[in-house]
Amino acid sequence: MTATTVTFGPYFAVVASGVLPREALPNVRQLGLFAVVAVAQGIIQGIGYLYFSRVSPQEVRTPPDERDRAIMRRSISVAYYVLIAGMIEVGVIMPFTSSGWTIINAALFTIVAAEIVRCGVIVVSYRRQAS
Numbered sequence: 001m002t003a004t005t006v007t008f009g010p011y012f013a014v015v016a017s018g019v020l021p022r023e024a025l026p027n028v029r030q031l032g033l034f035a036v037v038a039v040a041q042g043i044i045q046g047i048g049y050l051y052f053s054r055v056s057p058q059e060v061r062t063p064p065d066e067r068d069r070a071i072m073r074r075s076i077s078v079a080y081y082v083l084i085a086g087m088i089e090v091g092v093i094m095p096f097t098s099s100g101w102t103i104i105n106a107a108l109f110t111i112v113a114a115e116i117v118r119c120g121v122i123v124v125s126y127r128r129q130a131s
Contacts, residue, residue, distance in 0.1 A: 007037045
């Protein structure tokens with residue numbers, strides 16, 4: 001969740017601020033910015049995985065139990081509704097009012113929002129069980 005927020009937060013801030021020039025597709029600058037953000041997210045997630053595998057190697061190798069699987073199912077279910085609602089907006093409503101990168105960024109935002117919701121539900125579920 002941190003990697004997604006740290007990388008895509010600034011991406012959407014730059015896109016929303018209008019710093020990048022509005023060019024017809026393909027907008028190579030915006031595509032390059034997206035590529036940098038995607039690579040940075042992968043690197044941050046990889047570093048996090050390596051860190052946790054060094055700090056607690058048994059935890060990384062332990063297969064998920066029933067509680068873990070239940071939390072995963074619930075988080076995916078909630079994130080699915082966020083994703084579907086956003087994709088209905090992007091695929092059914094926006095083509096009548098927008099085009100190009102506006103639709104692409106809205107779809108990307110929906111995917112990122114669904115992932116953050118999925119991770120958030122996991123965090124909240126484990127916190128509830130810990131207290």
